Amino acid sequence: MNNIENVIHEVVLKVAIEKELDVSVVQNNQNLIDDIGFKSIDMARIIAILESRLEADPFSELVPITSIQTVGDLCHAYKLCFSKDDQPMCQPNLEVSKNRAKMRLNSTAMRGERRNKLRS
Secondary structure (H helix, E strand, C coil): CCHHHHHHHHHHHHHHHHCCCCCCCCCCCCECCCCCCCCHHHHHHHHHHHHHHHCCCCCCCCCCHHHCCEHHHHHHHHHHHECCCCCECCCCCHHHHHHHHHHHHHHHHHHHHHHHHHHC
16 A cells, blocks of 8 residues: 555544544545445545645646545545655645645634534
8 A cells, every 4th residue: 555545544544533523444445434434524634634734735737526336435635646656746726725724724623513412
């Protein structure tokens, strides 16, 4: 497994653990929704984290977000962004992508805080 896949698997597992989903290992053939149990908001969080960690956004021009079904699809999308020297090729607007990723993470965190307040 290469570095991009390692990062993606690590992020997917981290979010699954945070969501208390029954996942102990992440494999490329797992469906993100049906097998792992993510919802669309979880997918947004995963993508926001990946945009920040990998400094690339394959969904801005290269890959339609709706085509992502499995962990392997997610890995393939990010691999398309990188050239042989591991420099992102798909950064038409990296600052916009970073800001969008931060906004997604902040939005998710705020929803979690509100949910926790409502529960207590």
